[in-house]
Amino acid sequence: MSDPRIRVASDEDWPAIWPFFDATVQAGETYAFPTDLTIETGRGWWMERPPGETVVLEEELPEEGSRILGSAKMGPNRPAHGDHIGTASFMVAPEARGRGVGRALGEHVVQWHRDHGFRGIQFNAVVETNTAAVQLWRSLGFEIVGTVPGAFRSPTHGYVGLHVMFLPLV
Template identity: 55%
Template sequence: MLIREATAEDWPAIWPFFQEIVARGETFPYPLDLGREQGRDWWLLPTPDRTVVAVDQAGTVLGTAKMNANRPGNGDHVASASYMVDPAHAGRGVGRALCAYTLDWARAAGFRAMQFNAVVASNERAVGLYRSLGFEVLGTVPEGFRHPELGLVGLHIMHRPL
């Protein structure tokens, strides 16, 4: 697996699984009907932020991550990131590789910590992955997310120093 900078030419490969994940409404607090162009604008971030893709030997996009400062100004020393793995490639270490990549990027860029602002508490795979990489749940917004099957569930704020 190779992780490289995403380009506009990658969007047609990202969009199908991005749209599927968003439309399911289980893990991202995005509008369920988010359109292709708006999704691209939200995901493919300009410099100094970054968006990357994980690809296999054939160049197939397996997943993607975006990384940025969590807040501007006096909060810009804390990084944040988001991840999407094509469900067809789930369970193969793509998410772990992307998360490790973003942590390395954040360290190299001089960030002091990484924080996730909205990890859906019922997304046990993601929560478990982040915990295994040193993140802790700092707090949970009770009923902060409307899950389509489970109803109102918590949203974790997760953090780790770098």
């Protein structure tokens, strides 16, 4: 990647996020989002408002400007008495997979939660067949604290488990 940077996403970034968001949702292998989302309704599923935040990782291209290669959203996992534990979701453009985009976004999200005083990060639903994600989160210190068997219906693998993963920050 040439000159990647992570910054807070703006509403103007959504049209650049939408193609890989939609492709990921339509593939049906990693998120249980509705598959009938439009560019407008999808925005509400991804663009976090405070106290959460959505970020993008963009790459500067010498003659083309910049392009967004991935995005993450983060914030409290639950409101009120559960708001000390964070959560996050990630999407990487298909053409950018395997280039370190997910790791850079993951490291950013962990630091964001530390900087905002969270006591831990809980991923509620990591599809067990998404082995690249499971491996990445484990390499960042997350542990699988439980698996709900058959909780996700994968178009490729059938009914598979959803891992709950946790990283303590204190």
